[in-house]
Amino acid sequence: MNRKIKRAAVLGSGVMGAGIAAHLANIGIPVLMLDVTPRELNDREKKQGKTLEDKEVRNRISSMNKEALKKQKPSPITSKASLNLIEVGNMSDDMEKLSEVDWIIEVVVENLEVKKKVLAEVDQHRKNGAIVSSNTSGISIEAMSAECSEDFQKHFLGTHFFNPPRYLKLLEIIPTKDTDPEVLEFIKTFGEDVLGKGVVEAKDTPNFIANRIGTYGLLVTVQKMLEKGYSVGEVDSVTGPMIGRPKSATFRTLDVVGLDTFIHVANNVHDQVVEGEEKEAFEIPEFMNQMLEKGWLGSKSGQGFFLKQKSKDGSEILQLNPETMEYEKRGKLNTKATEMAKQEKGSGRKLKALINAKGDPAGDLIWSIVKPVLLYSAELYGEIADDVPSIDEAMRWGFGWEMGPFEMWDAIGVQASVTRMKEDGENIPAWIEDMLNKGFGSFYKTENGNVYFYHNAEYKQQTFNKKNINLKRVKETKDVIKKNAGASLIDIGDDVACLEFHSQSNAIGLDIIQMINFAIDHVDEHYKGLVIGNQGKNFCVGANLGMMLMEAQDYNFFEIEMVVKNFQDALMKVKYSDKPVVSAPFGMTLGGGAEVCLPSDAVQASPETYMGLVEPGVGLIPGGGGNKELYMKHLRNIPEGVDFDLQKVANNVFEKIAMAKVSTSAEEARENGFLDQMDAISANGDHLLHDAKQKVIGLADSGYTAPKRTKIPVVGEQGYATMLLGAKSLLLSGYASEHDLKIAEKLAFVLAGGRLKEGSLVDEQYLLDLEREAFLSLIGEPKTQARMQHMLMKGKPLRN
Numbered sequence: 001m002n003r004k005i006k007r008a009a010v011l012g013s014g015v016m017g018a019g020i021a022a023h024l025a026n027i028g029i030p031v032l033m034l035d036v037t038p039r040e041l042n043d044r045e046k047k048q049g050k051t052l053e054d055k056e057v058r059n060r061i062s063s064m065n066k067e068a069l070k071k072q073k074p075s076p077i078t079s080k081a082s083l084n085l086i087e088v089g090n091m092s093d094d095m096e097k098l099s100e101v102d103w104i105i106e107v108v109v110e111n112l113e114v115k116k117k118v119l120a121e122v123d124q125h126r127k128n129g130a131i132v133s134s135n136t137s138g139i140s141i142e143a144m145s146a147e148c149s150e151d152f153q154k155h156f157l158g159t160h161f162f163n164p165p166r167y168l169k170l171l172e173i174i175p176t177k178d179t180d181p182e183v184l185e186f187i188k189t190f191g192e193d194v195l196g197k198g199v200v201e202a203k204d205t206p207n208f209i210a211n212r213i214g215t216y217g218l219l220v221t222v223q224k225m226l227e228k229g230y231s232v233g234e235v236d237s238v239t240g241p242m243i244g245r246p247k248s249a250t251f252r253t254l255d256v257v258g259l260d261t262f263i264h265v266a267n268n269v270h271d272q273v274v275e276g277e278e279k280e281a282f283e284i285p286e287f288m289n290q291m292l293e294k295g296w297l298g299s300k301s302g303q304g305f306f307l308k309q310k311s312k313d314g315s316e317i318l319q320l321n322p323e324t325m326e327y328e329k330r331g332k333l334n335t336k337a338t339e340m341a342k343q344e345k346g347s348g349r350k351l352k353a354l355i356n357a358k359g360d361p362a363g364d365l366i367w368s369i370v371k372p373v374l375l376y377s378a379e380l381y382g383e384i385a386d387d388v389p390s391i392d393e394a395m396r397w398g399f400g401w402e403m404g405p406f407e408m409w410d411a412i413g414v415q416a417s418v419t420r421m422k423e424d425g426e427n428i429p430a431w432i433e434d435m436l437n438k439g440f441g442s443f444y445k446t447e448n449g450n451v452y453f454y455h456n457a458e459y460k461q462q463t464f465n466k467k468n469i470n471l472k473r474v475k476e477t478k479d480v481i482k483k484n485a486g487a488s489l490i491d492i493g494d495d496v497a498c499l500e501f502h503s504q505s506n507a508i509g510l511d512i513i514q515m516i517n518f519a520i521d522h523v524d525e526h527y528k529g530l531v532i533g534n535q536g537k538n539f540c541v542g543a544n545l546g547m548m549l550m551e552a553q554d555y556n557f558f559e560i561e562m563v564v565k566n567f568q569d570a571l572m573k574v575k576y577s578d579k580p581v582v583s584a585p586f587g588m589t590l591g592g593g594a595e596v597c598l599p600s601d602a603v604q605a606s607p608e609t610y611m612g613l614v615e616p617g618v619g620l621i622p623g624g625g626g627n628k629e630l631y632m633k634h635l636r637n638i639p640e641g642v643d644f645d646l647q648k649v650a651n652n653v654f655e656k657i658a659m660a661k662v663s664t665s666a667e668e669a670r671e672n673g674f675l676d677q678m679d680a681i682s683a684n685g686d687h688l689l690h691d692a693k694q695k696v697i698g699l700a701d702s703g704y705t706a707p708k709r710t711k712i713p714v715v716g717e718q719g720y721a722t723m724l725l726g727a728k729s730l731l732l733s734g735y736a737s738e739h740d741l742k743i744a745e746k747l748a749f750v751l752a753g754g755r756l757k758e759g760s761l762v763d764e765q766y767l768l769d770l771e772r773e774a775f776l777s778l779i780g781e782p783k784t785q786a787r788m789q790h791m792l793m794k795g796k797p798l799r800n
Contacts, residue, residue, distance in 0.1 A: 003186050005029060005102045005131075005194075011091060011118060012107035013065035016135060016163055020105055022069050022076040023165040025085035026607070026667070027194060027683055032101060034091045035061040055093075062088035076166050078607060078665035091118070098125040105159065107135045110264065115144050123152045131183060133159035138207040138268040142176045153178040157187065160208055161197075162398050167608070170398035171197035172208045192465060196607060196684035198397035200390045206272040207265060209384050209391055210398030213405065215266050215282070217373045221250045222285055224368045225322075230361075232305050232319040233330035238338060238362050239369070243354065244347030244402030251305035251319075255298030259291055281376075287322040296320075306330070337363040347402045348411030355412050370408065371421060377405035378429040388443050388453045389462055406443040406453075415441055449477030467687035471500055471535050482518055486511030489519045495528040496693045506536050508592040509544040510563060516570040516596075524578045529696035529704070532574075532596060533584030533689050539609070540585075540593025543567075545618065549788045552779045561776055567592070567624040568768050575599035576706050580699035584692035586685055590614045590662065594674065595622060598629035601699060601707075603679040604692035605666035611674045612662030617797040619739065619784025621747045623775035627657060628767040631751060632712060634673045646759070647722060650715045650751050654723045658744050660797075711761035714753030723748035739783040739800055746774035 009032040010021040021031045037058045041050060050057050066088050069076050077083060089097065098104055104126060108118050115134060122132055128151050134144055141158040148156065158174030171191045175184045184201075191199040202208040207215065225235050232251045240249035248255075254262055263284055270282035291297075291304065298304030307318045307327045318327035337357030341350040355370065357363030377391055385391050392404020403411060415436060418428055435454055443454050451473070452459035464470070474492055481489040486503035499519045501512055523530040533539075551560050574581050574596070583597040586606030594611050597603050605611075613622045613630065621627060631653045638644050655661075656672060663669035666681045675681075682691040715722070727744035730736035736744070750770045753762050778784050783800050790798035 003102075003129075003182075005190060007032070007101045008103040008105065009034065009098055009101045010105050010107055011035075011122070012109075013062040013088070014107070016161070016165075017105075017107035018065045018069055019076045019163060019165045020107060020135065020161055021066075021086050022082060023161075023195065025082040026078045026166065027196070028085070030085045030087070032087050032089060032094070032097055033062050033066065034089045034094055035065065037061075037090045037092045058090050058093060059088050062090065074164065074167060075664060076164055078166070078667040079671060081667075091121075095121055095125045098122060098130075099127050101126075101130060103131045103133070105133050105135055110136060110139060110268075112139050112143060115139065116147065119144055119148060119152075119156075123148045126152070130155065131187065132156045133187070135159060135161055137211055137265055138272075141174045141204045145176065145178070150178075154180040155183050157184060158202075158204070158208075159187065159191070160202070162210070168398065168400075169196075169198040170210055170394060171195065171199050172202045172210065172394065172398075173199055174202050174204050174208060176204065192684060193467070193687070194683055196682075198393060198686070200385070200394045200397070202390070202394070203384055203386075205384050206269045209394035211265050212269060212380065212384055213373065213377055213391070213395060214399045215262070215269065216376050217369070218250060218254065218262070219266060219281060219284075220372050221369045222288070223281075224365065226285060226287075228365065228368070230333075230365060231321070231331035234333045235365070237332040237334075238354070238366060241347075242338065242341055243351045243366060243370070244408075246400040255304040255306055257298070258300055259288065259297045259304060263288065263292060278376075281372075285322075287325065290325060291320075303327075333362045333365070335360050335362045337361075348408075351403075351408060352412045355417075367420075370412075371417075371424070371426070374405050374409050374417070375421070375426060375429070378432050381429070381431065387455055387460075410442045410444055414443070446473070446476065449473045465687070467684070467690040469689040469693070471498065471689070481522065482515070484511045484515060487515035489515065489522065491527075492531065492689065492693060494693065494697060496531060496696050497523050497527045497529075498531045498533055498689065498693075500534045501540055502534065502536065503544070506534060506538060506540040506593070507542060507544040508540060508567065508596075509547055510566070513563070513566050513570050517573060520570075520573045520577045520581070523581075527579060528700040529580040529582070530577070531582050531584055531689060531692045531696055532600065533692055535689075538586070538588035538593075540590070540596060541588050542591025542593055542614070543624075545788055546792055548779065549785060549792065552785055552788075557776055557780065560779060561772065564623045564772050564775055567595075568772065571595060571599050571625050571629075572764070572768075576709070577601075578706055580696050580704045582692045582695045582699070584688045585609050585611060586688060591622065591626075592624055595624035595626040595629065598626060598633060598674070601678070601704075602695055603675055604688060604695050605669065605675060605679065605681050606685040606688050607666050607681055607683065608685065609666040609669055609681075610662050610664065611666075611669040611672075612660060613657045614660040614662060616658055616740070616743050616747070617660045617787070618791050619743060619781060619787035620778050621743060621750065621771070621774055622657065623771060625764075625768055625771065627653070627747065627750050627771055628712070628764060630657065630673065633676055635712075637673060637676050646713055647715050647719050650719050651723060651726070654744075654748060654751055655726070658727065658740075658747055709764065711763055712753075712767065714751075714756060714758075714760055714762055714767075716752055716756040716758040716760055717754075718758050720748050720752035720755075723752065737799060739781070739787075742781070743778060743784075746778055750774050 007030045008024050010017050011034050013033050013035040021033045024031045038060050045057055066086050104122055145153050145156045157179045160172040162168035162170045188199050191197045236249035236251050240247050266282050273279050295301050296303050305320050308315055309318055317330055319330045321328050337354050337360035341353045344350045344353050354363050354366045388406045392407050395401045395404040440454050445452050451462040453462050478491050488500045490498045492498045580601045582602045582604055583600040584604050585597050586609055589609055589611040591614050594613055613626045615622050634649050634653055663672050669675050682688045727741055731741045786800055787798045
């Protein structure tokens, strides 16, 4: 069946419902968002003389929740234009509109009877073949649809998004015994390829996969804290990045989620499982119930496990003492084990170092909370999911863990940890014992670039979407063409090479510049084209700031000029390569990272691409050609034959660079002029390299020729004065410092093309020379060096 989803509906416009509607709108799907009608008028409506029959009043709840999307942080929308695709209405007047949609998502209150009632009405209005799903976090999918029509049941399943839907990758899909297999496969594919999700098929059990294990793990951590006398801050200091978990660790995570939401999810399991250890594990500690009564719910109420409080030295974060229910100075665990773990590379090695530190306070805490999670996951195997990867992927994508439970078990050593568990008197699930007895020592193994997982007494090959190019696996099966400390050139198949950055933070230094030069030369001779992409935490945070600062403090300006010139030349080589070059940015794409993308033939961006030329924040202007390229990109975006004001273009670019504007999404990067009509956005970040490779192939196969060098019109001396006027007004109004003005002067001079007449045509090298001269003059400034030092030490800009 050639099924398509051209239009969708979301029933329920609360935080979750509106978030799902926003996510659909972000990818271009029109959404009808309905909610209940108000029972009474608010004060504003009373003053306006409205009645409960007025359409504006009847749609008030969905309208307000749509409007609230603009103010939420982090933003659920990738562009304000997304909101235009969300139509609001109510569930009393507009249910007949459901006949016009292809997918209806129910997101009403977590109550089985309410959901059954809503779905029964949906059954009356939906068209045959329309998919219906529930976004419940744990109510039985089967029970909801038991009384609906046969066609409804065939097209009904659970689709559990994680909040916030834009940012959390996991989508748990829960079929019933009646769900048509074709519908299940369609939604799985649609979820991954169109919604950009990591899709896991779960079974219809309480809280499905991620919330079942994640909630258990959080409660175990709370219980061990109380039992062993650790503080809230001490627990959070070792249960975050040190063991491959998010920075929010344990209690900050609970504050972000909201204590009321967490307790609801935990009670869902508690109320549905049989008496015994599992039921006891999901009992909420008394002090948390007291927090709930007091309204200490976390971030949304202003206080929870942590409280941010102003003091004479600024603001400080206090931790809750569960015994006294008072806030106190935040604690931290610093032990021999934590110091050892910090020296290790990779989350697996850090975790192993902690767990092996018997008798150490941090090591004992981590063992006491990791051990039960591993055993619980093993006990649920087969009940909540059919295989090990589904459980691991759910935890990575839903809770932000770097390793799922079985990946963690492999990292610390299965046999050694099971032996220790037995010494602790733990019962080991029979299938784990059987696995070890049969000589299988790990849950995963990799051979010739293929991944295998343990399943029913054998290793089974894990299948991946063909669009998911994993550079680590590629490098295991293909020879790396060339590599140095900062980058590698890799053959990714189909006559396309990939230039991968892998320096610290993917910061650009001489090693990366050298590899850019080699890559262009090698690809021009041997390949169809080049992808510049990697799979680090961020695409590239910019140039190696520490190296530049050190050289500047040693007065090695000749060395700095050489590096900047080499970088400019390398990026010009990218721009005028004989073969197509496509950059694949994601995450932080700042400064030099953006400068790598701008001269590429095309950009294939991840939806979450935060792109900007941020050099003014460290007292500089872009030095690798970013000023020129952003200006030229803005000029290229003007339709041919249209009259335009060159000064407005220059002002626009000047403002974006001077204010160090960073996009909050790839869509906003397009609005900011960093992407143009040749550039595209991949729905799923995991498919980014594949999509970039296909773009390279498409360009090559369509008869690619390198761009021709052209002269660039500039605004000259008069335009320079106009740009400076705006900067000086910011200084006078207190929004800019004297040093900000100095940076703005240099930037304006470069963009204006110096002291020329307005409309003068210059070549690219002329602008690059101006840019390099300005960069060098600024890096010698003491205030610039202070900004650079502050950024390296504090990770945030200094205003001086």
